[in-house]
Amino acid sequence: MRRIGGHSLSGAMGALLLAASACTEATPVARVEPRAKTGPLVVYTVNEPLRYFAARIGGPHVEALLPAPDDVDPAFWLPEPEDLVGYQGADLILRSGGGYARWIGFASLPRSTQVDTSAGYRDRLIALRGSVTHSHGPQAAQSHGDTAFTTWLDLELAAQQARAVGEAFADARPLLRSDFEIASAKLVSDLERLDERLLEIGAAYEDESLLFSHPVYQYLQQRYGLGGDSLHWEPDQDPGPDEWGRLAERQARSPARWMLWEAEPLPETQRRLGELGITPIVFSPGGNAVEGVDWLALMNANADRLEAAIRRD
Numbered sequence: 001m002r003r004i005g006g007h008s009l010s011g012a013m014g015a016l017l018l019a020a021s022a023c024t025e026a027t028p029v030a031r032v033e034p035r036a037k038t039g040p041l042v043v044y045t046v047n048e049p050l051r052y053f054a055a056r057i058g059g060p061h062v063e064a065l066l067p068a069p070d071d072v073d074p075a076f077w078l079p080e081p082e083d084l085v086g087y088q089g090a091d092l093i094l095r096s097g098g099g100y101a102r103w104i105g106f107a108s109l110p111r112s113t114q115v116d117t118s119a120g121y122r123d124r125l126i127a128l129r130g131s132v133t134h135s136h137g138p139q140a141a142q143s144h145g146d147t148a149f150t151t152w153l154d155l156e157l158a159a160q161q162a163r164a165v166g167e168a169f170a171d172a173r174p175l176l177r178s179d180f181e182i183a184s185a186k187l188v189s190d191l192e193r194l195d196e197r198l199l200e201i202g203a204a205y206e207d208e209s210l211l212f213s214h215p216v217y218q219y220l221q222q223r224y225g226l227g228g229d230s231l232h233w234e235p236d237q238d239p240g241p242d243e244w245g246r247l248a249e250r251q252a253r254s255p256a257r258w259m260l261w262e263a264e265p266l267p268e269t270q271r272r273l274g275e276l277g278i279t280p281i282v283f284s285p286g287g288n289a290v291e292g293v294d295w296l297a298l299m300n301a302n303a304d305r306l307e308a309a310i311r312r313d
Contacts, residue, residue: 041172044090046101047074047287049152050117052295053165054094057183061176062169065090070289075149078103092168096161098125098149115168117161118151125151126218148218150285155195155299156223159188190296197303198224204310211247211259211278216285228256235263244272251276258309281309 041062045051054064067083068074079087087093087109095104097118104114118125126148152158166184170177202224210228212221213235220226229250233239239247250256259273260283270280283302286295293301 041091041169042089043092043094044087045094046096046104048289048295049158049286050094050096050161050165051289053162053187054169056187057162057166057180058169059179059183061173061179066289068288070291072288074288075100077101079107084108091172094165094168096149096151097122098151099147100149100151115164117164118157120160120164121151121157124154124157126222128215128218148216150216150287151219153217153285154219154223155191155198157219159191159195162187162191194296194299194303195223198306201303201307201310202226204307208258208310209254209256211256213259213261213265216262217260217283220283233261233265233269235261235265235269238266238269248276251278257313260306279309281305 040060041058043054043058043062043064045054045064045066047068048066051064051066054062058064065086066074067079067086068077084107087107090113093104093109093114095101095114095116095118097116128146128148152161162184166180166187169180173180198220205224205226208227210226212228212230213233215230215232217226217230221228231239231243231247233243255277257277257279259278259280261280262282262284264270264282265273265280273280282305284290284298286298286302289295290298
């Protein structure tokens with residue numbers, strides 16, 4: 001997970017409040033005129049899964065936007081004032097729920113345009129035992145919050161989000177309801193197909209204890225029966241001697257053969273993992289965009305790597 005360089009989340013939230021306030025006062029650039037009820041829906045999202053769902057379902061009738069840079073985790077990204085203006089003027093704002101993108105709760109945004117795509121499965125959100133806080137290199141500490149928020153890694157929940165997006169679009173443009181319903185049904189079918197595949201792959205790992213480089217895989221673990229422990233390791237950093245020592249002790253007690261990573265770890269990390277009998281598997285959570293790869297293709301590639309690892313055994 002990437003951080004907001006040089007700022008604590010609480011301090012950055014304060015800055016966001018000031019920016020949001022400035023954007024709603026008399027500054028000409030910040031004024032937002034009501035949008036016409038014709039033409040493409042302008043839809044702002046908080047992560048790449050929702051942007052992808054919006055683009056797939058909306059087609060030419062929707063302009064789906066995620067302002068967060070590709071190299072920043074949208075979960076912890078904070079918008080600039082000009083980004084807030086875009087969110088304020090959007091026809092719809094797609095939220096992910098579970099405490100994802102907490103800045104939204106501090107910003108001055110129209111309630112009428114916000115769609116909580118997780119509203120239909122709030123009873124299935126995973127509560128964390130405590131706030132997971134840690135640092136990434138020299139940057140500020142960040143909290144993962146009290147609720148696990150990468151809900152789309154349970155593809156059944158992702159399908160529910162896609163349905164919620166389709167319903168919101170149909171409500172906003174009733175004359176296009178049929179188009180949105182057809183596109184939504186096709187997307188849901190693709191998500192359900194991947195869900196079935198991951199259930200089969202998960203069953204093959206039934207007796208295995210895995211390691212997870214970061215505590216972001218809770219919904220993947222719960223839905224697909226992947227047991228194991230989460231660490232706080234970054235793919236582009238050496239974890240340090242203390243962490244290596246703890247991992248060696250854990251391997252002595254209960255060996256794990258695979259470790260899921262958000263991105264490919266350093267070659268030296270891979271080498272040392274190999275010495276401990278651990279093979280890394282890249283399983284990108286897909287919260288932010290990957291250039292040249294659409295979100296569903298990324299998820300299928302994750303499944304390919306997970307399946308290939310167990311088949312090689």
